[in-house]
Amino acid sequence: NAGVMQNPRHLVRRRGQEARLRCSPMKGHSHVYWYRQLPEEGLKFMVYLQKENIIDESGMPKERFSAEFPKEGPSILRIQQVVRGDSAAYFCASSPLQGAGSGELFFGEGSRLTVL
Amino acid sequence: GQQVMQIPQYQHVQEGEDFTTYCNSSTTLSNIQWYKQRPGGHPVFLIQLVKSGEVKKQKRLTFQFGEAKKNSSLHITATQTTDVGTYFCAGHYTGTASKLTFGTGTRLQVTL
Numbered sequence: 001n002a003g004v005m006q007n008p009r010h011l012v013r014r015r016g017q018e019a020r021l022r023c024s025p026m027k028g029h030s031h032v033y034w035y036r037q038l039p040e041e042g043l044k045f046m047v048y049l050q051k052e053n054i055i056d057e058s059g060m061p062k063e064r065f066s067a068e069f070p071k072e073g074p075s076i077l078r079i080q081q082v083v084r085g086d087s088a089a090y091f092c093a094s095s096p097l098q099g100a101g102s103g104e105l106f107f108g109e110g111s112r113l114t115v116l
Numbered sequence: 117g118q119q120v121m122q123i124p125q126y127q128h129v130q131e132g133e134d135f136t137t138y139c140n141s142s143t144t145l146s147n148i149q150w151y152k153q154r155p156g157g158h159p160v161f162l163i164q165l166v167k168s169g170e171v172k173k174q175k176r177l178t179f180q181f182g183e184a185k186k187n188s189s190l191h192i193t194a195t196q197t198t199d200v201g202t203y204f205c206a207g208h209y210t211g212t213a214s215k216l217t218f219g220t221g222t223r224l225q226v227t228l
Contacts, residue, residue: 033216041221042204042219042220042221043159044218045215045216045217048214048215055214056214058215091159093159104161104164105161105216107159107160109158
């Protein structure tokens with residue numbers, strides 16, 4: 001049973017380019033969370049999605065960032081016109097249940113974005 | 117806003133010594149979870165506490181949830197080099213059940 005799959009594991013972009021990060025949740029999980037982690041810092045919540053719905057995007061920057069979780073295929077976190085401050089590890093996590101009743105989150109290995 | 121602070125930020129111990137990290141929330145939590153992240157790795161779930169005053173043990177690890185459900189602690193007895201990593205608490209806030217808010221983390225270094 002494969003875990004949460006994220007790709008790419010490492011991504012290098014120049015300022016102004018677009019970054020697309022993909023996440024396939026564990027089999028049977030319909031809830032996906034994205035977190036951002038700056039070096040030597042904690043995990044900051046960005047967005048929580050279910051299939052075809054954004055449930056909570058309170059942690060997502062208002063501009064340049066978007067996320068989706070289509071009916072078919074992986075969840076995608078898209079960052080347009082990247083800036084150096086976007087350099088971070090982006091972790092995806094999935095759970096089979098919603099919110100406080102979800103128990104543990106299963107994390108992927110992360111996508112490490114470097115903006116030159 | 118809702119914040120979860122952890123202390124200490126960093127601790128360096130010798131193998132065999134005990135270690136404790138404390139987690140404090142500004143408001144009441146509906147539950148608390150603990151995760152471990154090895155250097156260069158991803159967070160891995162350790163445990164969840166739900167009840168006020170709850171205490172759970174996993175081998176050398178003891179987890180506690182405060183009576184007011186605003187604080188928690190993780191205690192490791194007789195640390196080993198395999199305990200190295202960053203320990204995060206994370207909680208769901210009452211009324212905002214959708215997202216898990218992570219603490220600031222405590223980085224543990226263990227040397228021989």
